[in-house]
Amino acid sequence: MSRKKIALVGAGNIGGTLALLAGLKDLGDIVLFDVVDGVPQGKALDIAQLSTVAGFDSKLAGSSKYTAIKGADVVIVTAGVARKPGMSRDDLLGINIKVMQAVGEGIKKNCPNAFVICITNPLDAMVWVLQQASGLPANKVVGMAGVLDSARFRLFLAEEFNVSVEDVSAFVLGGHGDTMVPMVRYSTVAGIPLPDLIKMGWITRKRLNEIVDRTRNGGAEIVGLLKTGSAFYAPAASAINMAESYLKDKKRVLPCAVSLNGQYGVRGMYVGVPVVIGAGGAERVVELQLNASEKAMLNKSVGSVKGLVDVCKGIMKGTPAKPAAAKAPAKKAPVKKAPAKKAAAKAPGKTTVKKAVAKAAAKPAAAVKKVAAKAATTAKAAVKKTVAKKPAVKKPAAPKAAAKPKPAARKAPVKKAAAKTTAARKAPAKKPAAPKAAPKAAPKTTPKKA
Numbered sequence: 018m019s020r021k022k023i024a025l026v027g028a029g030n031i032g033g034t035l036a037l038l039a040g041l042k043d044l045g046d047i048v049l050f051d052v053v054d055g056v057p058q059g060k061a062l063d064i065a066q067l068s069t070v071a072g073f074d075s076k077l078a079g080s081s082k083y084t085a086i087k088g089a090d091v092v093i094v095t096a097g098v099a100r101k102p103g104m105s106r107d108d109l110l111g112i113n114i115k116v117m118q119a120v121g122e123g124i125k126k127n128c129p130n131a132f133v134i135c136i137t138n139p140l141d142a143m144v145w146v147l148q149q150a151s152g153l154p155a156n157k158v159v160g161m162a163g164v165l166d167s168a169r170f171r172l173f174l175a176e177e178f179n180v181s182v183e184d185v186s187a188f189v190l191g192g193h194g195d196t197m198v199p200m201v202r203y204s205t206v207a208g209i210p211l212p213d214l215i216k217m218g219w220i221t222r223k224r225l226n227e228i229v230d231r232t233r234n235g236g237a238e239i240v241g242l243l244k245t246g247s248a249f250y251a252p253a254a255s256a257i258n259m260a261e262s263y264l265k266d267k268k269r270v271l272p273c274a275v276s277l278n279g280q281y282g283v284r285g286m287y288v289g290v291p292v293v294i295g296a297g298g299a300e301r302v303v304e305l306q307l308n309a310s311e312k313a314m315l316n317k318s319v320g321s322v323k324g325l326v327d328v329c330k331g332i333m334k335g336t337p338a339k340p341a342a343a344k345a346p347a348k349k350a351p352v353k354k355a356p357a358k359k360a361a362a363k364a365p366g367k368t369t370v371k372k373a374v375a376k377a378a379a380k381p382a383a384a385v386k387k388v389a390a391k392a393a394t395t396a397k398a399a400v401k402k403t404v405a406k407k408p409a410v411k412k413p414a415a416p417k418a419a420a421k422p423k424p425a426a427r428k429a430p431v432k433k434a435a436a437k438t439t440a441a442r443k444a445p446a447k448k449p450a451a452p453k454a455a456p457k458a459a460p461k462t463t464p465k466k467a
């Protein structure tokens with residue numbers, strides 16, 4: 018029996034962690050793909066060297082050519098950009114939609130039988146674009162968010178009750194944004210539902226509401242702390258759970274973004290719901306009986322996802338849509354003090370794409386409407402030329418220091434390619450090349466608490 022092949026599209030923070038976890042679990046052979054040449058190769062080599070210490074036999078490879086993902090059984094997509102303080106996930110749409118279209122094409126050509134897990138944000142809209150662009154059956158393309166959001170909810174509850182995380186189970190439904198719906202009635206400690214625990218005096222309703230809010234803002238809380246990007250360990254572990262359930266046909270019931278076909282009153286859109294993940298992909302949606310308030314919360318969340326999907330449809334048709342969700346601005350990750358802004362403006366990885374992303378945030382992108390406007394100009398003006406086409410990311414220009422190595426460096430048996438890798442890490446352009454019309458300033462947003 019041949020080993021399974023796992024392709025990781027995007028070799029950034031989550032991509033690298035995915036490779037490590039997939040290796041440690043010996044899920045199969047792993048290929049990292051990224052448009053920044055050198056990074057996937059470097060991470061693959063590093064983890065391959067770790068395999069001898071950790072004791073696993075996965076083969077690792079890195080590439081910036083799509084042919085490397087040929088025949089993959091599972092593809093996990095993290096390609097694109099992540100948010101920084103002052104941005105909402107929705108601000109990423111204009112850049113990441115182009116990335117999803119390019120990645121979808123790559124998957125269609127090279128591994129049309131794969132099970133695809135999308136992680137790129139804004140998740141529910143991006144997984145929809147990826148499915149459309151790849152042309153894969155909807156049951157073979159899913160989004161990761163619910164496992165992560167539920168994991169956060171479980172952790173906060175376990176800490177509150179001072180019990181093992183193993184004995185806390187929790188579900189979060191809906192889109193991966195601030196309107197997500199942590200399902201209090203279906204969340205339990207050792208099988209005891211949270212409403213019963215309120216009656217038993219373990220927790221007050223007020224305190225539980227605070228935990229629900231913290232869960233909804235779980236991503237923003239980490240962005241506010243990291244300042245340079247978003248969470249990556251827990252997101253990677255969550256996607257690995259999904260991949261493992263598919264590869265081993267475990268049939269785990271996991272909250273994932275799946276394409277609904279009438280369930281929960283939704284059709285043709287990706288929304289987070291519990292689903293059985295097995296060898297058939299997303300095999301069966303679990304349709305919970307919701308009460309009136311849960312239904313209202315889910316409908317609100319579905320409305321926000323629909324607004325973003327409409328924006329995507331407009332961009333894909335070349336006619337940016339008037340989004341339905343314009344009145345529900347997505348919350349932004351908190352900006353703490355000035356240094357956060359400076360970091361965004363001066364970060365060594367600052368590239369034209371980052372400028373484009375910053376531009377999205379610089380405008381008061383409080384409403385999806387503005388995301389649409391920005392996305393349309395960005396997409397047409399430049400990203401189309403760069404991200405969507407073959408060198409979706411320009412190879413980073415080697416800084417002078419790398420071009421003229423110091424004598425000590427010259428002595429080292431460093432191959433050209435290795436020098437490139439080093440350059441790639443140091444170069445100011447790690448991300449896809451992007452529009453010249455970049456913003457002058459870092460995001461002008463009102464600081465908000467997570």
Ligand SMILES: NC(=O)C1=CN([C@@H]2O[C@H](COP(=O)(O)OP(=O)(O)OC[C@H]3O[C@@H](n4cnc5c(N)ncnc54)[C@H](O)[C@@H]3O)[C@@H](O)[C@H]2O)C=CC1
Pocket residue numbers: 026027028029030031032050051052053056095096097098099100109113116119120135136137138139140161162165193246247248249252404409410447448449
């Ligand atoms: N769904 C969820 O629950 C979560 C989603 N995310 C999202 O995941 C995405 C990735 O996050 P990180 O790994 O932290 O970001 P990162 O910036 O560390 O890595 C992204 C990688 O994508 C690469 N890339 C850009 N354009 C590409 C293209 N056209 N083809 C292939 N690779 C390309 C970049 O070179 C970079 O290495 C972000 O959009 C982030 O918002 C992050 C956490 C949780």
Ligand SMILES: O=C([O-])CC(=O)C(=O)O
Pocket residue numbers: 099100106138165193235236237239240247248252
């Ligand atoms: O918050 C972000 O930008 C990343 C993300 O989706 C999460 O950690 O939940």
